[in-house]
Amino acid sequence: MDRLGHQLEDMLLSCKYRGELCGPHNFSSVFTKYGKCYMFNSGEDGKPLLTTVKGGTGNGLEIMLDIQQDEYLPIWGETEETTFEAGVKVQIHSQSEPPFIQELGFGVAPGFQTFVATQEQR
Structure with missing residues (x-):
């Protein structure tokens, strides 16, 4: 099952x-209504959790992805789980x-740089 998807x-x-x-x-993989998804820093399989002590650019996760849009499969109609979005x-x-x-979740469009800031709530 892990071989399905990108x-x-x-x-x-x-x-x-x-x-x-x-x-x-x-990263670890998880299956959701959208199919195969990936989680960073999940702590699964005994992996130590990564932490950060300060915010700002360069102090968190920075990734660049190839979303492989040329490999998207055609969908014959939108549903609650799937849309025609890339x-x-x-x-x-x-x-x-x-x-x-x-x-x-929030969407991130291909071809753009996106910055996200978070604040822990207790």
Whole structure:
């Protein structure tokens, strides 16, 4: 089942976390209503959780993706789970909660640089 969908090894062109190189080994796959998704810093498989002490550019996750739009499959009609859009959907959440990408995710268009800031709420 993990072979279905786009492979992160093919999509991830560059990855840095706090200025240090990262890669596909820092991600885990999960299946949602959208199909195969990837989580960074999930803490699964005994991997240590990555932390950051300050905000700003260069102190978080920086990735560049090839969304492989030329490999998108045609859909004959839009549904609640699928649309005719290209790009990726992102959700930032704690490791203790599952992704609710359909309800809480936001879209990132291909061909653009996107910056996202977060603040922890307790």
